[in-house]
Amino acid sequence: MIKKIVFLGAPSTGKTTLCETLAKELGTITVPEYGREYWLEHQVDRRLTPEQLLHIAQTQNAWEDKAMKRANRYLLCDTSAFTTWHFALHYHQSALPELESLAKACWDRYDLVVLCGDEIPYDDTWERSGDANRHEFQCFNREYLEKHEIPYIVATGALEARKQLILNELEALSVAI
Secondary structure, X not given: OOEEEEEEOOOOOOHHHHHHHHHHHHOOEXXXXXXXXXXXXXXXXXXXXXXXXXXXXXXHHHHHHHHOOOOEOEEEEOOOHHHHHHHHHHHHOOOOHHHHHHHHHHHHHOOEEEEEOXXXXXXXXXXXXXXXXXXXXXXXXXXXXXHOOOOOEEEOOOHHHHHHHHHHHHHHHHXXX
């Protein structure tokens, strides 16, 4: 039985680095962030349409489903429909109903939710929305998880500390079964 772990966090909180590091350690695979790849090719004035955001969430879910067949015990997901929904709210002040449904349903897809801390230095690359948005996004993530009583852990500190925290959680998750 494959356990799915999703990594959330504002831009530049180390999600991709942590996913890739854990995949090597665990001998499994990651599901990369389709939205980043799509945005680089299709953005206009640093924005995507609501329909494009829905497409991103649908494709992200499809990539996860397909990757389940190749994963080894764990599947590490670099984002979720929730994140795409949040971008829709941030840029358009609303989301298409289909995207909202995917975001609400996404929590049933994961065995562990990891919120990556924003205490690490911000990597200011051109495709990111800026350090000011990072704090706002991080607060939104934490408040949503708390309000909706979604169990999660927070991974903070240096990469090695984050990695060890997740490995300990995965061990506990395996024992609980």
